[in-house]
Amino acid sequence: MARNGGVAWMRTTEKIDGYDLSTSDTEEVHVLAVDDSLVDRKVIERLLRISSCKVTAVDSGRRALQYLGLDEEIQKKETNGFDPFFYCDFQGLKVDLIITDYCMPGMTGYELLKKVKESSAFREIPVVIMSSENVIARIDRCLEEGAEDFIVKPVKLSDVKRIIDYTTTELREGELREGARAKRRGINKRKQREGDDDLSSSPPSTLSSSTSSSPSSSIQSATAPSSPSTLDSPTRRLKMTSSE
């Protein structure tokens, strides 16, 4: 496990070409793409970038978990005093969507899906499965486990655009709900200072939410950077100390 081999398998494109940007920075979807095939990784990365996404492409389920900070093996090693510096760069931007191949050596896309959905911190992240095999049983199993969608390979631009569209919509709705709540809190505070009676919940003009999800879960899925991270793993703590 060479130290200098650390980032060879992963590339984060944090900058989108100037004229690709049609949305503001806060609305760009950050996708974690997982595929063991080099050819497919290159194609999916390009498909996502051309759809105005930030992309981090990794070559295995294990690397994906490491990036998310979910890899138990590494957490175990770090609590045993293993050098964390090697791993701290691997955790990066907040992930808005995971798109993964199904058939991979080691950990399959299905197993990755399960691990993500089992995690309290990351289960809200939509996971899309890609597979060259159009097997109903496989598709059903993935959807039952909580996959957002299932794409049959080879992946086309229309597939990616469709997925990014509804991910962006969900994120925006999450932000709207968050913004609306903040507004209500702000309005309430002002009213209290002015000595008015309690404000009944006046719905903000921009909100047209039709979902019935609980407030706490939608806060978690919103992109607001100020929301406190519920992830308090040893890796996160170690990351902060090593950057001093």
Add this chain to the structure above:
Amino acid sequence: MELVQIQRSLVDYTKSLFMEGFLDAQFLQLQQLQDDSNPDFVFEVVSLFFEDSEKLLNELIIALDQPNVDFKKIDSHVHQLKGSSSSIGAQRVKNACIAFRNYCDVQNIEGCLTCLQQVKQECYLVKNKFETLFRLEQQIMASGGSVPTIELGF
């Protein structure tokens, strides 16, 4: 040769590759992903494919040469090759891989060996086709022209 003639040659040549089944619609998807910010995208992906396929074919030759053939391993390699050929639109390679997997399923060594030859042949053929394609594109670029895009529905 005039620029217009080279451009026409490229269009005709590309169309023939579709007609003869060397390429399918996925190749057009790849072309859509190429633009001024990524002018060599197709070339890069296709090159990656041939690097990848060469490694896989070598593995297959070795695997089929073993006293106890590991069909699972062979199937895994062919599955990979099928996947990447499908991703670049190399239809005949993909189809040859499908046939290869069928022989793996029934553990027929002779069938597998024949299929291996076929897959190798298809890779070789489509590689030559791509080389001609890229050469025509380069000639067009060198003459200051732009590469014409192929529309579906011919």
